[in-house]
Amino acid sequence: MSELRIEKVWKEYGDQIVLEDVSLTVDSRAFVALVGPSGCGKSTFLRMLLGQEQPTRGNILLDGVALPSEPGADRGVVFQRYSVFPHLTVLGNVLLGKELTASRYKARLFGAARRSAIEEARQLIAEVGLTGAEDKYPAQLSGGMQQRLALAQALIMRPKVLLLDEPFGALDPGIRAEIHTLMKRLWHETQMTVVMVTHDMREAFTLATRVVAFERRRDRPEEKERYGATITKDIAIWPPRIAGAASIFSPDRDGPVASLGHRRDDLAPLGDI
Numbered sequence: 001m002s003e004l005r006i007e008k009v010w011k012e013y014g015d016q017i018v019l020e021d022v023s024l025t026v027d028s029r030a031f032v033a034l035v036g037p038s039g040c041g042k043s044t045f046l047r048m049l050l051g052q053e054q055p056t057r058g059n060i061l062l063d064g065v066a067l068p069s070e071p072g073a074d075r076g077v078v079f080q081r082y083s084v085f086p087h088l089t090v091l092g093n094v095l096l097g098k099e100l101t102a103s104r105y106k107a108r109l110f111g112a113a114r115r116s117a118i119e120e121a122r123q124l125i126a127e128v129g130l131t132g133a134e135d136k137y138p139a140q141l142s143g144g145m146q147q148r149l150a151l152a153q154a155l156i157m158r159p160k161v162l163l164l165d166e167p168f169g170a171l172d173p174g175i176r177a178e179i180h181t182l183m184k185r186l187w188h189e190t191q192m193t194v195v196m197v198t199h200d201m202r203e204a205f206t207l208a209t210r211v212v213a214f215e216r217r218r219d220r221p222e223e224k225e226r227y228g229a230t231i232t233k234d235i236a237i238w239p240p241r242i243a244g245a246a247s248i249f250s251p252d253r254d255g256p257v258a259s260l261g262h263r264r265d266d267l268a269p270l271g272d273i
C-alpha cells in the first residue's frame with residue numbers, strides 16, 4: 001500500500017500564495033503526471049510530498065498517516081539534475097542510502113551487511129542498464145546514464161513513493177524514449193506509487209495513469225501574489241494502465257495484449273498462456 005492523500009493544502013511564501021486549496025487522492029501504485037505552467041508551484045508541491053517543505057495549511061497523509069516533517073526512506077526523489085553526488089562512483093552513489101541508514105554519522109557498512117548491500121546495488125545497477133560503469137564517476141557518464149543512476153540511487157531504498165521532478169527533461173529525444181521504457185518497466189515491477197512533474201505532455205500521456213494539471217485561475221499581474229494555483233484538470237488515461245499488468249509479450253508495454261482483441265502475428269507463439 002502507498003496511497004497519498006492531499007487534503008486542502010495551501011502553500012504560501014511570505015505574502016505570496018503559491019498553491020491554494022489543493023486536494024488529491026493518489027491511489028496506491030498509480031503513476032500521476034503533474035503538468036502546469038512554469039512557476040505555478042509543481043516543484044513546491046513535490047517538495048511537500050518529499051517532506052522538504054511543509055504546507056502552510058492542510059494535510060498530507062501517506063497510507064493514512066501524516067507525513068513526517070523531513071524526507072525519509074519511504075519517499076525517493078529524482079530531480080532534473082544534481083540528484084547524484086559527483087564525488088562518489090556509480091556504486092558509491094547507489095550504496096549511499098543504505099550506508100546512511102546503517103550509520104547516520106559514519107555512513108559506512110561493514111562485513112556481511114556491506115557485502116549484501118553491494119550485491120543489491122550491483123543488481124540494481126544492472127536493472128537500470130549501467131553494468132560495467134560501477135567504478136565511474138558521474139562526470140564520466142552521459143546525461144541519460146546519470147538519470148539511470150539517479151533512479152537506481154532512489155530505488156535501492158525501496159520507496160513506497162517515487163517523486164520525479166522533470167527527471168528526463170534535459171535528455172535528447174532518443175535517450176528519453178529509452179529511459180521511458182525503463183521507467184515503465186520499473187513501475188510495473190515494483191510496488192511504487194509515482195508522482196512525476198513534467199513539461200512534456202507526450203511524456204505525461206506515455207507514462208502516467210492519470211494527468212493532473214495545476215493552474216492559477218486568476219492570473220492578472222496584480223492577482224499573481226494573492227491567488228495560488230490549484231488543480232484545474234484531472235484526466236484518467238484511457239484505456240487504463242494497471243501497475244504490474246505489463247504486456248506479457250513486451251514488458252515495457254501496457255498489456256495484456258489479448259485485451260486489445262487482435263493477435264500480433266509478428267510475435268513468436270508462446271504455447272499455452
Ligand SMILES: Nc1ncnc2c1ncn2[C@@H]1O[C@H](COP(=O)(O)OP(=O)(O)OP(=O)(O)O)[C@@H](O)[C@H]1O
Pocket residue numbers: 013018036037038039040041042043044045
Ligand atoms: N523557498 C522559496 N521561497 C520563496 N518563494 C519560493 C520558494 N520556492 C518556490 N518559491 C516560489 O514559488 C513559486 C512556484 O515555484 P516552483 O518552483 O514550485 O514552480 P514550478 O511549477 O516548479 O516551476 P517550473 O515549471 O519553472 O519548474 C515561484 O513563484 C517561486 O518563486
Ligand SMILES: [Mg+2]
Pocket residue numbers: 042043044165
Ligand atoms: Mg519546477
